[in-house]
Amino acid sequence: MPTKLSRYAEGIMEAAWLAALILVPVFFDIYSSRIFEPDKLTLMRSLALLVLAAWLVKIIDEGGLHRENGVSWFKALWQTPLLPQVVLLAVVYGVASLFSVTPRVSFWGSYQRLQGTYTTLSYLVLFAAVVGNMRRQAQVERMITVVILASLPVGLYGILQRFEIDPVPWGGNVVKRIASNMGNSIFVSAYLIMAFPLVVGRLVDSFTAILKEERNLAAHVARATTYVFTAAIQLIAIYLSGSRGPLLGLLAGGFFFFVVLSLYWNKRWLTFTVVALAGAGAAFLLLLNIPNGPLESIREAPWVGRFGQMLNTDQRTSRVRILIWQGASQLVAPHAPLSFPDGSTDRWNAIRPIIGYGPESMYVAYNPFYPPELGGIESRNASPDRSHNETWDALVITGFLGLIVYLALFTSLFYYGLRWLGLVSTGRQRALFLTLVLGGGLASAAGFVYYSGIEFFGVGLPFGMMLGLIGYLPLIALFSKYEPPQTEGGRARALVLMMLMAAIVGHFVEIHFGIAIAATRTQFWAFSGALVAVGFIMTQKGVYGTLSQPALLDDFPGVVSMPTGEGETPEDKK
Numbered sequence: 001m002p003t004k005l006s007r008y009a010e011g012i013m014e015a016a017w018l019a020a021l022i023l024v025p026v027f028f029d030i031y032s033s034r035i036f037e038p039d040k041l042t043l044m045r046s047l048a049l050l051v052l053a054a055w056l057v058k059i060i061d062e063g064g065l066h067r068e069n070g071v072s073w074f075k076a077l078w079q080t081p082l083l084p085q086v087v088l089l090a091v092v093y094g095v096a097s098l099f100s101v102t103p104r105v106s107f108w109g110s111y112q113r114l115q116g117t118y119t120t121l122s123y124l125v126l127f128a129a130v131v132g133n134m135r136r137q138a139q140v141e142r143m144i145t146v147v148i149l150a151s152l153p154v155g156l157y158g159i160l161q162r163f164e165i166d167p168v169p170w171g172g173n174v175v176k177r178i179a180s181n182m183g184n185s186i187f188v189s190a191y192l193i194m195a196f197p198l199v200v201g202r203l204v205d206s207f208t209a210i211l212k213e214e215r216n217l218a219a220h221v222a223r224a225t226t227y228v229f230t231a232a233i234q235l236i237a238i239y240l241s242g243s244r245g246p247l248l249g250l251l252a253g254g255f256f257f258f259v260v261l262s263l264y265w266n267k268r269w270l271t272f273t274v275v276a277l278a279g280a281g282a283a284f285l286l287l288l289n290i291p292n293g294p295l296e297s298i299r300e301a302p303w304v305g306r307f308g309q310m311l312n313t314d315q316r317t318s319r320v321r322i323l324i325w326q327g328a329s330q331l332v333a334p335h336a337p338l339s340f341p342d343g344s345t346d347r348w349n350a351i352r353p354i355i356g357y358g359p360e361s362m363y364v365a366y367n368p369f370y371p372p373e374l375g376g377i378e379s380r381n382a383s384p385d386r387s388h389n390e391t392w393d394a395l396v397i398t399g400f401l402g403l404i405v406y407l408a409l410f411t412s413l414f415y416y417g418l419r420w421l422g423l424v425s426t427g428r429q430r431a432l433f434l435t436l437v438l439g440g441g442l443a444s445a446a447g448f449v450y451y452s453g454i455e456f457f458g459v460g461l462p463f464g465m466m467l468g469l470i471g472y473l474p475l476i477a478l479f480s481k482y483e484p485p486q487t488e489g490g491r492a493r494a495l496v497l498m499m500l501m502a503a504i505v506g507h508f509v510e511i512h513f514g515i516a517i518a519a520t521r522t523q524f525w526a527f528s529g530a531l532v533a534v535g536f537i538m539t540q541k542g543v544y545g546t547l548s549q550p551a552l553l554d555d556f557p558g559v560v561s562m563p564t565g566e567g568e569t570p571e572d573k574k
Contacts, residue, residue, distance in 0.1 A: 002062065003061055003062065005057065005058075005061045006057075006058045006061045006062050009054040009055065009057045009058035009061070010054075010058060010133050012050065012051075012054040013051050013054045013055060013058075013129050013133050014133065014134075014139060014142075016047045016048075016050045016051045016054070016126075016129070017047075017051065017126050017129055017130055017143075017526060018142065018143065018146045019047055020043075020044050020047045020048075020126060020522050020526070021143065021146050021147055021150060021522065021523065021526055022146055022149075022150045023040070023043050023044075023047075024040045024041075024043065024044050024518050024519050024522045025040075025150055025151070025154055025181060025182070025191055025519035025522075025523075026150055026153055026154065026181055027039065027040055027043060027181070028040070028181050028183070030168055034111070034112075035183060036182060036183040036184075037112075037113050037114060037115075037183075037517060037518050038109075038111070038112075038113065038114040040518040040519065041109070041113075041114040041115070041119050041122075041518045042114070044119070044122060044123075044126075044518060044522055045118065045119060045122045047126075048121075048122035048123075048125040048126055049122075051125055051126065051129045052125055055129065055132070055133075080131065080532065080536065080537070081412065081416045081532055081535075081536055082131075082409070082412055082413065082416065082528065082532050083128075083131070083532075085405060085408050085409045085412055086124055086127060086128075086409070088405045088408070089120075089124070089402075089405050089406075089409060090120070090121060090124055092398045092401055092402045092405050093117045093120050093121075093359060093398065093402075094117065095355055095398075095401075096117075096355055096356045096357075096358045096359060096397060096398045096399065096402065097116070097117040097358050097359060099348050099351075099355055099358065100357060100358020100359070100361050101338065101340075101346060101357050101358060101361050101364055101365055102358060102360070102361045102364050103358065105358075105360050105361065105364075106358035106359045106360055106361055107359075109359075109360055110360040110363070110385065112363075112385055113360065113385065113386075115359065115360060115518075115521075116359045116360050117359050120359065123521055123522065123525040124525065126522070126525050126526060126529070127525040127526070127528055127529040128529070129529070130143075130526055130529025130530055130532075130533060131529045131532045131533055131537065134529070134530060134533035134534075134537075134538070135533070135537070135538060135541065135543065136538075136543065137489075137492065137538075137543055137544065140496055140530060140533070140534055140538075143526065143530060144198050144201075144202070144496070144499070147194075147195050147198055147523065148195060148198055148199055148202065148227075148230060150195075151191070151192055151195035151196075151199075151230070151233075151234055152230055152233060153181070154180050154181050154182070154188060154191065154192065154237070155180070155192060155233040155234050155236065155237035156233060156237075157180045157181055158178035158179070158180035158188055158237040158240055158241070159178070159233070159236060159237060159240065161174040161175060161178045161179065161180065162175060162178055162240050176242075177240070177241055177242045177243075178237065178240045178241055180237065182517065182519065185241040185242060185243050186241070186243045186245065186246065186514045186515075187514075187515075187517050187519070187520075188237065188241050189237070189238045189241035189243040189246035189247070189250075190243070190245070190246045190249070190507075190510050190511075190514055190517065190519075190520050191517070191519045191520055191523070192234045192237055192238050192246075193238065193246050193249050193250040193253060193503075193506045193507075193510060194503040194506060194507055194520060194523045194524070194527070195234060195503075195523075196231065196234050196235070196238075196250065196253075196503075196506075197253055197254075197257050197498075197499050197500075197502035197503045197506065198499050198503065199227050199230050199231045199234065200231065200254075200257060200499070200502075201257075201495050201496070201498060201499035201502075202223075202227045203224060203227045203228065203231065204261065204495065205492075205495060206220055206223045206224035206227055207224055209223075210224060238250065243514075244307055244513070245509075245510050245512075245513025245514045246506075246510045246513075246514070247307065248509050248510070248513065249505075249506035249507065249508075249509035249510035250506055251278075251281065252466060252470065252505050252506055252508075252509045253502040253503060253505045253506030253507075253509075254502070254506075255274065255278045255470055256469075256470060256473070256501060256502050256505045257498055257499070257501075257502035258270075258274045259271055259274050259275065259470075259473045259474070259477070260421060260423070260473065260498050260501070260502075261498060262274055262477070263423070263473075263476070263477055263484075264484050264494055264495075264498070265484065266483070266484055268477060271474070271477040272474075272477070275474050275477075278470075285307065288304065288307065288308045289308055289309070295308075316377060319373075319377060320374065320377055320378055320388075321388045321389070321513075322455055322456075323371045323373055323374040323377070324374065324384050324387055324388060325387060325388075325389060325392055325455035325456070325458055326371055326453075326455045327366055327369040327370055327371055327374070327384075328362075328366070328369075328387045328389075328392040328395070328396055328455075328458075329392070329454045329455050329457070330369040331357075331362075331365060331366060331369050331396060332352070332353055332356075332392075332395045332396055332399070333353065334350075334353060335349075335368075336349075337349035338365060338368060351399075352399065353399055353400055354399045354400050354401055355398070355399045355401060356395065356396060356397045356398040356399035356401075356402055357396060357397060358397060359397045359398075360385070360397075361396075361397065362383070362384065362385050362386065362387070362393075362396050362397065363383045363384065363385035364383075365396070366383040366384060367383050370383055386515045387458065388513065388514060388515060389458040389459065389511075389512050389513070390406070390458075390462070390511040390512050390516060391403065391406075391457070391458035391459075391461050391462060391512065392457075392458040394406045395458075407438075407441075407465075410465070410508055411434075411437055411438060411465070413501075413504055413528060413531070414433075414437060414469055414501075414505075415430075415433060415434075415437075416531070416532075416535060416536070417497060417500070417501040417504070417531060417535065418433065418472075418501075419535075420497055420531075420534075420535030420536065420539070421494060421497050421498070421501075422483075423472075423473070423476050429476075429480075432472065432475070433468075433472055435468075436468030436469070436471055436472050437465050437468040437469055437472070438465070438468075439468070440464040440465060440467055440468030440471070441461045441462070441463075441464040441465035441468065442461070442464065443464055444460045444461065444463050444464020444465075444467065445457050445460040445461040445464060446460075447460060448460025448463070458512065459512060459513075462508065462509070462512045463512075466505070466508065466509060469505070487545045488545075489543070489544035489545035490544060490545050492544060493534060493535075493538075493539065493544040493545075496530075496534050497531065497534060497535055500527045500530055500531045500534070501531070503523070503527055504524065504527055504528065504531070507520055507523075507524050
């Protein structure tokens with residue numbers, strides 16, 4: 001039974017996850033020895049401890065964990081979508097840390113990044129807190145608002161840097177490519193592409209209100225104007241960062257959002273228009289990257305030059321990544337035991353391909369496989385500590401087991417997100433989805449390895465998965481009828497799911513060309529928790545109205561019905 005104390009504890013938990021979404025991206029300390037990532041993560045880990053303490057108080061105050069609807073809390077926990085995968089991820093990280101070549105660093109985190117097992121567990125605490133305590137629509141809207149507001153100072157500070165009115169005298173060049181509050185041009189755009197779909201979702205909601213509601217028109221116009229300004233700041237900052245990986249993530253997330261939105265509006269012409277525009281954009285990028293091709297005259301233009309080098313494997317940053325991937329591929333393959341400065345050897349060498357070398361251990365284990373060419377390009381005085389590719393990072397730090405869990409986590413996120421949107425509701429559709437995503441990933445990885453080498457496995461796998469995901473949506477549009485929700489609560493739920501899914505899709509693409517940082521990981525886990533809360537838990541409790549289940553049809557193609565609201569609760573009107 002909830003008490004006054006337990007409600008205070010719930011408020012503290014919500015305040016903590018909102019504070020994490022604000023402080024992690026915005027905070028930096030120029031007087032600190034590390035300035036950015038470790039300081040941000042120290043704050044995040046402290047907030048995770050606060051969440052744990054408040055949650056413990058709530059559990060004790062309410063007399064422990066209780067059965068719900070006659071089901072034990074353990075069974076209910078295991079039946080909640082994504083929680084089994086998250087538990088397995090925690091186990092994999094624990095095993096990898098226990099057998100790590102640097103156990104202490106693997107658990108607590110390195111001096112450079114602090115992204116060890118302790119930090120990963122802190123992310124998972126935030127995820128679990130959102131899943132376990134987000135129960136009202138107002139909480140969802142507060143999270144979205146906080147993320148949008150936090151992105152404004154990040155984007156504005158980057159613009160200040162471009163115009164050389166930054167009061168901080170940075171050692172590196174932050175004018176040509178802005179770094180903002182993240183300290184790196186790739187990091188700032190990687191963060192902003194996750195906030196951008198939320199602003200677009202709010203814009204859709206605002207303009208819908210302007211067109212359909214006669215009351216409070218001035219308020220709706222002011223709201224829409226604010227979101228237009230915010231979206232413009234985000235896009236300008238993303239452009240000024242000049243980062244190509246986040247741009248691909250932005251395009252993938254935008255394609256997902258607008259295709260699903262066109263289905264939500266039941267406008268097939270718009271669906272095919274979005275698909276056609278995406279195809280034209282892909283063709284433009286392809287032609288732009290062909291040396292001496294039809295677009296050669298604009299390949300060196302200041303506003304598009306970097307994006308005309310995306311397929312150039314000899315270009316400096318691309319070459320660096322490829323060389324790091326070459327070393328990582330040798331590191332995760334069977335090889336002679338590593339030798340350490342004290343004369344000992346790695347006694348777990350035989351099972352390293354299965355369990356990995358441990359979080360934050362790459363800079364130690366990578367040395368024997370360091371490509372000599374890499375030192376000439378970057379003048380490095382140490383091994384790289386990241387692969388600039390999430391697939392290779394998963395293999396290096398957690399081995400084959402970690403890669404399986406990582407694939408299961410993202411595949412489950414995509415599957416449940418589409419299922420809760422009503423886009424996967426039959427057995428044949430589920431089979432089609434898994435075939436396109438998993439089969440596409442494996443086929444693409446095999447093709448990349450065959451034609452370009454084993455180092456491209458880490459790019460080929462996610463490329464095929466994403467191609468399968470975005471290819472699934474036009475098939476649904478072509479062969480199925482998507483029935484939009486009819487109630488205010490049902491429409492709000494669908495729009496929130498689209499926004500969160502688009503942000504996660506963009507993040508999935510970006511981390512295979514860069515490094516998942518404190519701000520993007522914090523957002524990823526908070527958004528994943530909100531996705532489960534909105535799509536599964538709050539739906540079951542009727543927060544967004546009484547939702548019927550999608551019609552289960554035997555054949556594909558067929559007609560798919562989106563869960564529609566049949567009534568509203570008082571929570572819908574808050």
